[in-house]
Amino acid sequence: MSTVSTVIVxxxxxxxxxxxxDGVNFFHSIDFxxxxxxxxxxxxAEFAPEQLFDATVERPHEIALSxxxxxDARPGSDHPVVVYIHGGRFESGTHEDPRAEGTANARHGVVQVQLGYRVGFEGFVQFPGDEPHAYRGIDDCQVGLEWVQKNIEAFGGDPTxxxxxxxxxxxxxxxxxxxKDHYRGGFRRVIAISPCYPRHSFAQRKGTLRAFFGKPITRxxxxKASPKRLKRTFKLFRTRYILDMALGPAPFQPEELADVPVLLASTRDEFYHDIGGKWADNLKDSFFKRWIIKKTSILMGLRKESYDLWKFAADKIDPxxxxxxxxxxxQIRRWVAWAGDAAPGDTWM
Incomplete structure (x- = not known):
């Protein structure tokens, strides 16, 4: 049986x-x-350097980092650092996602940070006065990266x-x-696994949200809105964009990326087990099946004039x-291919 002890940084x-x-130090749910x-x-957040924090307890519903x-990590150890940013369609997710906990990396000499941020309306509704490409959820991550730069050396990590x-x-x-308008030098490289952008900006969808919310889209x-009202409004808004990302940063402009090395990844069978995909693929071959697949694909953003060529290639891979x-x-691979083609830095797919 492994023993558990406390550690102070x-x-x-x-x-x-x-x-x-078990050879790993864990610091849970640190406020930043x-x-x-x-x-x-x-x-x-600003705290006194001598203030003591209990980082032994997971608080997955807080916006924090772990x-x-x-x-053997000590100040000056200069272990490489990985900062993991969770998924969840900009609707859910937590810095304490057990699927991404850092035991394996730590045992290979890597300091891992799991970074939380605001999702849903709190993180991605834009208000009057907000910069066009600014979102609170992404600003949360920016502040988290700045915390890492200032503090990770004390945990044995190399901030460079x-x-x-x-x-x-x-x-x-x-x-x-x-x-380029966000990059501040807080990281050296990026691994982006299955990125997914809304096809339209929030400004283009603001009127729809205003109709569902019934009030001005202001901070x-x-x-002032109750959690119940916000939850009901979000459900309506999400349903309106069920074939797309309802929230998230947009438009994607890969030519605006800084010259930072990036590894991009996606999988061919990303949504093979999606309920909607399985339902359509399991239909008996018929005009209706072919029609529903074509219609839905175009609604999800595939250009009508490109569908026949895409369908020919898809059937060759897995009919x-x-x-x-x-x-x-x-929903996924289009952004990966676009970033791979147009990003200015060294790029691998």
């Missing part, structure tokens, strides 16, 4: 008490944001050797942080999963 932002077991309200702009380190890894919405965020209106492949290609 003194960092510029405070003193953190974590847990050590100052958020007086749910819709407030992202601001870094750190895993090798048990930071890699961002994002999956799904996290990959979208990672690429957005690469934009004051959203701050039994045409709908599943269509979802993956329209």
């Amino acid at each position: 003194k960092a510029p932002a405070g003193i953190y008490q974590g847990l050590s077991h 944001l100052d958020l007086p309200t749910r819709f407030a702009p992202a601001q870094p 750190i895993s380190t090798p048990d 050797n930071v890699t961002i890894i994002g999956q799904s919405a996290g990959a979208t965020t990672a690429l957005w942080l690469m934009r 004051r209106s959203f701050e 039994t999963r045409t709908m599943g492949r269509s979802i993956g290609d329209t």
Whole structure:
């Protein structure tokens, strides 16, 4: 049976008490944001260096970050750092996602940070006065990266050797942080796994949200709204864009990315097991099946004039999963291919 002990790290932002077991140190749910309200702009939290924080307890519903380190990590160890940004369609997800916890990386000498950010309306509704390409959820990540730069050396990490890894919405965020108007040198390289952008900007969808919300799209209106009303409005809004990302940064402009090395990834069978994809692919071959696949693919963003060529190629790869492949290609792979073709830095797919 493994023993569990406490471990203390003194960092510029405070003193953190974590847990050590099985050769790994864990520091859970560290606060890095100052958020007086749910819709407030992202601001870094400021604490006294001598303040003691309990980082032994997971608080998955908070906007925070968690750190895993090798048990021999000390200030000056200069371990490489991985910052993982979770997915969740910009609707869900947590910095304590157990599928991405850092034990394996720590045992291979890597300091891992799991970074949380605001999702849903709190993170991705734009208000009057917001910069066109600014979103609170992405600003949260920016503040988190600044916290890493200032504090990760105390945990044994090398602040000059930071890699961002994002999956799904996290990959979208990672690429957005690469934009020339966002990049501040807080990371050296990016791994973007299955990025997924809305096809239209929030400004183009603002009128729809206004109709569902029944009030002006302002910070004051959203701050005053009850959680029940916001939940009901989000459900309606999401249903309106069920064949797309309802929220998220847009438009994607790969030529605006900074010259940062990026590895892009997607899988052919990304949505083979999606309920909608399975339903259509399991239909008996008929005019209706072919029609529903073509109609849905075009609604999801495939150009009408390109459909026949795409269908020919998809059938050559896997004719039994045409709908599943269509979802993956329209929602994911299109962005991967576009970034791979147009990003100015070194790019691998």
